[in-house]
Amino acid sequence: xxxxxxxxxxxxxxxxxxxxxxxxxxxxxxxxxxxxxxxxxxxxxxxxxxxxxxxxxxxxxxxxxxxxxxxxxxxxxxxxxxxxxxxxxxxxxxxxxxxxxxxxxxxxxxxxxxxxxxxxxxxxxxxxxxxxxxxxxxxxxxxxxxxxxxxxxxxxxxxxxxxxxxxxxxxxxxxxxxxxxx
Amino acid sequence: xxxxxxxxxxxxxxxxxxxxxxxxxxxxxxxxxxxxxxxxxxxxxxxxxxxxxxxxxxxxxxxxxxxxxxxxxxxxxxxxxxxxxxxxxxxxxxxxxxxxxxxxxxxxxxxxxxxxxxxxxxxxxxxxxxxxxxxxxxxxxxxxxxxxxxxxxxxxxxxxxxxxxxxxx
Numbered sequence: 001x002x003x004x005x006x007x008x009x010x011x012x013x014x015x016x017x018x019x020x021x022x023x024x025x026x027x028x029x030x031x032x033x034x035x036x037x038x039x040x041x042x043x044x045x046x047x048x049x050x051x052x053x054x055x056x057x058x059x060x061x062x063x064x065x066x067x068x069x070x071x072x073x074x075x076x077x078x079x080x081x082x083x084x085x086x087x088x089x090x091x092x093x094x095x096x097x098x099x100x101x102x103x104x105x106x107x108x109x110x111x112x113x114x115x116x117x118x119x120x121x122x123x124x125x126x127x128x129x130x131x132x133x134x135x136x137x138x139x140x141x142x143x144x145x146x147x148x149x150x151x152x153x154x155x156x157x158x159x160x161x162x163x164x165x166x167x168x169x170x171x172x173x174x175x176x177x178x179x180x181x182x
Numbered sequence: 183x184x185x186x187x188x189x190x191x192x193x194x195x196x197x198x199x200x201x202x203x204x205x206x207x208x209x210x211x212x213x214x215x216x217x218x219x220x221x222x223x224x225x226x227x228x229x230x231x232x233x234x235x236x237x238x239x240x241x242x243x244x245x246x247x248x249x250x251x252x253x254x255x256x257x258x259x260x261x262x263x264x265x266x267x268x269x270x271x272x273x274x275x276x277x278x279x280x281x282x283x284x285x286x287x288x289x290x291x292x293x294x295x296x297x298x299x300x301x302x303x304x305x306x307x308x309x310x311x312x313x314x315x316x317x318x319x320x321x322x323x324x325x326x327x328x329x330x331x332x333x334x335x336x337x338x339x340x341x342x343x344x345x346x347x348x349x350x351x
Binding site for chain 2: 026027030031033034035038052053054055056057058138139140141142143144145147148149151152155156164166
């Protein structure tokens with residue numbers, strides 16, 4: 001009988017069975033499409049997402065810039081240096097005030113020398129885990145590229161606070177040469 | 183017949199069908215990208231004309247006030263002076279021999295506008311970081327002058343942004 005309740009229920013069941021909708025009547029296909037797009041573009045742009053650039057946050061050192069200020073500085077304002085890496089054009093010098101003073105020279109700025117620096121700094125950090133600060137003191141003629149490599153190795157040696165210092169200067173710099181993009 | 187009347191009565195109250203599936207899809211996309219942007223932040227672009235040094239470690243460089251040092255010194259993309267002029271500039275303050283006057287003025291202006299915008303009191307250092315994107319061939323004497331000038335202008339948080347490389351590259 002076409003109008004009976006039983007017939008209508010049977011028709012509804014048949015419609016439900018024939019429907020392409022998922023459980024609960026929600027069509028999940030567009031959602032899956034959108035999620036697939038998101039995953040695809042996330043994977044494609046993964047390198048870009050994690051930044052093309054990386055950043056070294058510097059702790060600024062208490063720089064004293066003139067000889068007069070060096071002489072006038074109060075003892076409490078003087079730099080209580082614990083660990084420093086001096087970078088010169090052809091060598092690095094690690095100075096540490098712990099254990100009665102420590103000084104080690106590493107000749108060269110190549111990959112092998114940077115490996116040595118990293119191992120040395122890691123050893124120092126292992127010996128003095130409370131010391132998280134290191135001061136890098138490059139010479140004027142050291143290139144920025146070399147400085148970044150030193151900073152990179154110090155970060156890899158687990159020193160979170162790296163400061164860039166500069167030596168005390170007496171006069172106005174006159175004969176500085178330009179750099180960058182040259 | 184009675185059934186037909188009932189059907190007509192209920193037909194008046196029948197709701198229009200709303201397909202909510204596209205709305206849900208769009209909201210999923212919006213939530214995903216909103217969360218990604220909030221977590222990762224806006225990433226820093228590279229200053230044009232600057233060949234950055236490369237490093238494997240460091241934190242993700244986010245969009246900050248950027249000082250570019252290539253052939254020109256630029257602040258937030260606007261040229262301030264040539265790098266040659268910056269390197270040869272004489273300080274106007276005998277107590278601060280590293281100061282670069284023209285750069286100091288530009289940075290000071292920025293620091294003042296940051297203070298005004300964020301209602302930071304006084305003339306103390308600003309919390310906003312300053313990112314330096316310097317050419318890999320730059321010498322440290324210039325970098326130290328730039329950093330010292332930035333510090334004197336009020337920027338105490340300075341970061342060096344370099345190009346990230348992975349071990350496979």
